[in-house]
Amino acid sequence: MATSAPNPYANIGFEDFRRLAQQPGLSKYERIGFPDSYREGFEAEIFRDILGKLPRLNEDRQVILDVGPGCSDLPVMLIEHCAARGHELHLVDSAEMLGHLPDRAGTHKHAGLFPNCPDLVAAQQGRVNVLLCYSVLHYVLVDAAFFRFLDTALSLLAPGGEFLIGDIPNISKRKRFFASETGVRFHQEFMKTAERPEVRFNQIEPDQIDDAVVMALLQRARAQGFDAYVVPQSRALPMANRREDILIVRP
Ligand SMILES: C[S@@+](CC[C@H](N)C(=O)[O-])C[C@H]1O[C@@H](n2cnc3c(N)ncnc32)[C@H](O)[C@@H]1O
Numbered sequence: 001m002a003t004s005a006p007n008p009y010a011n012i013g014f015e016d017f018r019r020l021a022q023q024p025g026l027s028k029y030e031r032i033g034f035p036d037s038y039r040e041g042f043e044a045e046i047f048r049d050i051l052g053k054l055p056r057l058n059e060d061r062q063v064i065l066d067v068g069p070g071c072s073d074l075p076v077m078l079i080e081h082c083a084a085r086g087h088e089l090h091l092v093d094s095a096e097m098l099g100h101l102p103d104r105a106g107t108h109k110h111a112g113l114f115p116n117c118p119d120l121v122a123a124q125q126g127r128v129n130v131l132l133c134y135s136v137l138h139y140v141l142v143d144a145a146f147f148r149f150l151d152t153a154l155s156l157l158a159p160g161g162e163f164l165i166g167d168i169p170n171i172s173k174r175k176r177f178f179a180s181e182t183g184v185r186f187h188q189e190f191m192k193t194a195e196r197p198e199v200r201f202n203q204i205e206p207d208q209i210d211d212a213v214v215m216a217l218l219q220r221a222r223a224q225g226f227d228a229y230v231v232p233q234s235r236a237l238p239m240a241n242r243r244e245d246i247l248i249v250r251p
Helices: 014-022 043-053 073-085 118-123 137-143 146-156 171-178 181-191 211-223
Strands: 063-067 088-093 107-111 128-134 157-169 227-231 243-249
Touching: 014 137, 043 073, 043 128, 043 157, 063 073, 073 088, 073 107, 118 146, 128 146, 137 146, 137 157, 146 157, 146 211, 171 181, 171 211, 211 227, 211 243
Parallel strands: 063 088, 063 128, 088 107, 128 157
Antiparallel strands: 157 243, 227 243
16 A cells, blocks of 8 residues: 655656656656556556446457556556457557557557647547546646646547546545544554644645546536546555546446
């Protein structure tokens, strides 16, 4: 289980990831902005959680888009899974990040920052059966036009299409947890301290996702004709106590 200590890779953006992708000596987890302890040994469980939330991934010959696949084992699992089912898989990330991923028949790499990739967006309007955006939303909030990101993603979904915005670090959820007795005990045991974790309310939280952002995404998607839900992560995942997912489905 991950600690309550801050992630040293927090507050980075798309261009920083491009640099991390090329920096010598980093692990595959550090390249995508995670200390090894946050991801090593957990990615098979993360993939299982994703598969459970996106049933169309288990069908055959679907169109799949992964926004921000990074370069650890998670996208490799997705690439293999899609190849085995005859899916058409599209990956969009920096060329430097995509360069670490294997080339497979049926896998198409698009170098760029979503939604600023007009060719991909035009070609995939209403075609995508599964859109995955895992552990990326907090960077989109800072780097891209946030609601354009949502609106563009929604425009790609085919009828019945599923869109998982996964692994959202919701600072409101984090505060709820660390203000609770369970969160205090978790912090004390993990940090081997008698001190309580510091939780501050009523302050400005620059560039952070909170409940207001999560609810705004839900409301906007629903107002545009999509079903949208907040869904919890499997408790086996390393940051389930402070992160959650949004599932959007085109009826
Ligand atoms: C924290 S990593 C997550 C990687 C992968 N989804 C995972 O969970 O293992 C974030 C990735 O998203 C990419 N990224 C960030 N913003 C993006 C955007 N607007 N469009 C495409 N990729 C983006 C970064 O380059 C990086 O590879």
